Amino acid sequence: MNSNNPTIDGLEVHRLTVHEDNRGWFKENWSGQKLTPKQHNVSFNARRGATRGMHAEPWDKWVSVATGRVFGAWVDMREGSATFGEKFTCEIGPDTAVYVPRGVANGFQALEDNTTYIYLVNQRYSPGGAFCSYKEVDWPLEPTELSAKDLEHPMLIDATPLPPRRILVTGANGQLGRALRQIWPEDQAHFVSHDEFDITNPPSIDWADYWAIVNCAAYNDVNGAEDDRAGAWAVNAAAPAELASISNAHDLTLVHVSSDYIFDGSVEVHDEAEVPSPLSTYGASKAAGDTAAQVARKHYVVRTSWVFGDGRNFMSVMADLADKGVAPKVVCDQRGRPTWAEDLAKGIAHLLDTGAEYGVYNITSDGDTVTRDEIAMAVFVAVGGDPADVHPVTTEQYGAEFGVEAPRPRESTLALDKITAAGFSPTNWRAALALYVALR
Numbered sequence: 001m002n003s004n005n006p007t008i009d010g011l012e013v014h015r016l017t018v019h020e021d022n023r024g025w026f027k028e029n030w031s032g033q034k035l036t037p038k039q040h041n042v043s044f045n046a047r048r049g050a051t052r053g054m055h056a057e058p059w060d061k062w063v064s065v066a067t068g069r070v071f072g073a074w075v076d077m078r079e080g081s082a083t084f085g086e087k088f089t090c091e092i093g094p095d096t097a098v099y100v101p102r103g104v105a106n107g108f109q110a111l112e113d114n115t116t117y118i119y120l121v122n123q124r125y126s127p128g129g130a131f132c133s134y135k136e137v138d139w140p141l142e143p144t145e146l147s148a149k150d151l152e153h154p155m156l157i158d159a160t161p162l163p164p165r166r167i168l169v170t171g172a173n174g175q176l177g178r179a180l181r182q183i184w185p186e187d188q189a190h191f192v193s194h195d196e197f198d199i200t201n202p203p204s205i206d207w208a209d210y211w212a213i214v215n216c217a218a219y220n221d222v223n224g225a226e227d228d229r230a231g232a233w234a235v236n237a238a239a240p241a242e243l244a245s246i247s248n249a250h251d252l253t254l255v256h257v258s259s260d261y262i263f264d265g266s267v268e269v270h271d272e273a274e275v276p277s278p279l280s281t282y283g284a285s286k287a288a289g290d291t292a293a294q295v296a297r298k299h300y301v302v303r304t305s306w307v308f309g310d311g312r313n314f315m316s317v318m319a320d321l322a323d324k325g326v327a328p329k330v331v332c333d334q335r336g337r338p339t340w341a342e343d344l345a346k347g348i349a350h351l352l353d354t355g356a357e358y359g360v361y362n363i364t365s366d367g368d369t370v371t372r373d374e375i376a377m378a379v380f381v382a383v384g385g386d387p388a389d390v391h392p393v394t395t396e397q398y399g400a401e402f403g404v405e406a407p408r409p410r411e412s413t414l415a416l417d418k419i420t421a422a423g424f425s426p427t428n429w430r431a432a433l434a435l436y437v438a439l440r
Contacts, residue, residue: 008076009083010101016064018095027094030120034099035060036251036297037120042066045110045117049144053107054137054153056130056162058208059123061100063108068115069093070108073137077130078103079161080187087136103162105132109139122251123208130162166190167352168210170199171217175309176257179345180214189214199239207250212352214255215243215293218286222261222406225282232281237288244296253300253358255348256293259286260305260336265409268335268369272303272360272418280406294360300351301360302344305412306375308436309341315436318376322385329401330373332392336412338375339364340432350424361422362414365429369413378430382437 006013012034018027030037043052045068056077063072073089081103091111092098100106108117131153134143153159167184171177172191181191190210197203199217218236219225225232240256247254261283262276276287293301308315315338321328347363350356370378377387399405416426 006088007083007086008074008088008104009081011074011088011104012099013090014097014099016095016097025094029064029097030062035062035120035122037122039121039124041119041121043117045115046113047145048110048113049141051109051134051139051143051146052150053134054105054132056103056105058102058129058162059121060102061106061119061121062097063100063106063119064097065092065094066116066118068110068112070110070115070117071140072098073107074100075105075132075136075156077105077132077159077161079163084161085156089137102165107134107137109141109143126208130160132156132159165209165211167212167214168192169214169216170197174216175307175311175313175341176216176344178310179341183345183349199243200234202242202246207246207252210252212253212255213243213247214348215240216257218257222280222282225280225285226406229281232285236285237292240289241292244293247296247298253298253352254293254296255300255302256289258290258301258303260303260409260412260414262287262290263409265411268411269413269415271415272362279409282406299358302348303360303362303414304339304344305336305364305414306338307341307344308338314375315379315433318379319383319437319440322380322383327389327391328376329391329393329398330376331395331398332371332373333394334408334410334412335369335371337364337367337369338429340427340429340436343426343432347419347424347426354423356422361419362416363419364414364416364426365432366416366426367428367430378433382433
């Protein structure tokens with residue numbers, strides 16, 4: 001086989017520069033490629049012909065040798081892989097390193113006495129993985145030294161493949177969680193509710209089973225947060241910090257959903273570079289979580305606003321009032337752009353699927369900026385009501401009549417330039433509203 005063209009998806013052969021002089025040689029064996037190492041392992045093989053394999057473990061590897069040479073062999077044991085069952089071999093000396101993706105069975109045979117095989121992995125060792133027989137490989141030498149376990153592994157046809165890692169989705173019963181369920185099947189994502197996974201006290205799970213966390217869980221009671229500051233900060237600030245720590249410890253990608261409420265609304269349109277300036281306890285807790293999530297090396301902090309989808313939200317409340325013939329008073333001096341939960345879910349999936357540059361992204365639906373009373377009127381029209389039944393009032397008037405509320409930003413429109421440049425085009429919110437109403 002041509003060692004420069006691996007037949008297994010994701011397997012990579014890297015040629016290294018070895019600097020020799022009268023003392024011996026030096027090489028830079030790894031310089032930041034492909035994985036974040038958590039453990040460095042060394043396998044010393046005293047005799048030529050010593051053979052190890054085939055082990056498909058739930059972590060990535062970066063393999064090479066320090067002394068001697070080996071015949072490396074790999075078998076794709078990843079469930080659902082386009083190259084499942086494919087085999088690849090090449091000789092490895094100090095001038096070669098191979099990146100081995102999770103789930104690809106790894107094995108080697110020492111070609112010289114006193115061969116030292118070295119490898120980095122991005123997870124600490126734990127039992128598990130998939131295995132197949134060393135007999136799947138045509139070794140150049142007769143295998144001499146093998147472990148008792150390696151002698152017992154089944155042939156590939158009888159072996160159990162390694163299932164793919166999934167995405168852990170927290171807060172799965174909310175509007176965004178329900179929208180993500182429509183995108184990702186259970187074999188791609190594990191959806192957990194608060195009862196199953198409390199983000200303020202994460203349970204002990206095997207993080208090797210996941211490659212990303214999408215945190216949809218949040219404390220969303222803007223007014224209630226004024227009297228329950230500890231509760232809001234525990235969920236919206238401390239929990240994202242813990243998820244960022246977990247993500248770094250296990251080399252996961254963290255997607256955290258933030259809010260327009262991290263801004264004071266003093267500018268008409270908020271881009272990703274704007275410094276948070278929250279007005280309320282809720283806004284401050286979300287701003288803290290926004291910042292904490294960015295500590296994750298691999299992060300997408302997604303800021304959004306005025307979400308509507310499967311669940312109770314401003315749109316659903318207005319539609320119910322219209323159905324009942326109620327004429328609501330709605331604030332007319334808070335402006336923004338609504339977000340269809342389906343747009344938000346698709347935007348998050350786009351970032352993960354395309355491997356977009358890590359960072360902060362605004363994701364809302366597209367379309368014109370409107371006030372809340374204008375949205376209410378649009379809902380009334382969409383469900384066959386009379387938009388004249390919506391009575392605009394100022395924030396001050398509303399607060400005086402219905403009780404003092406936590407302060408809200410007057411301007412909540414989020415700029416979409418960055419997410420559209422990344423290749424995602426959200427739906428116009430008015431078109432999304434029509435679809436939303438049709439599905440009620």
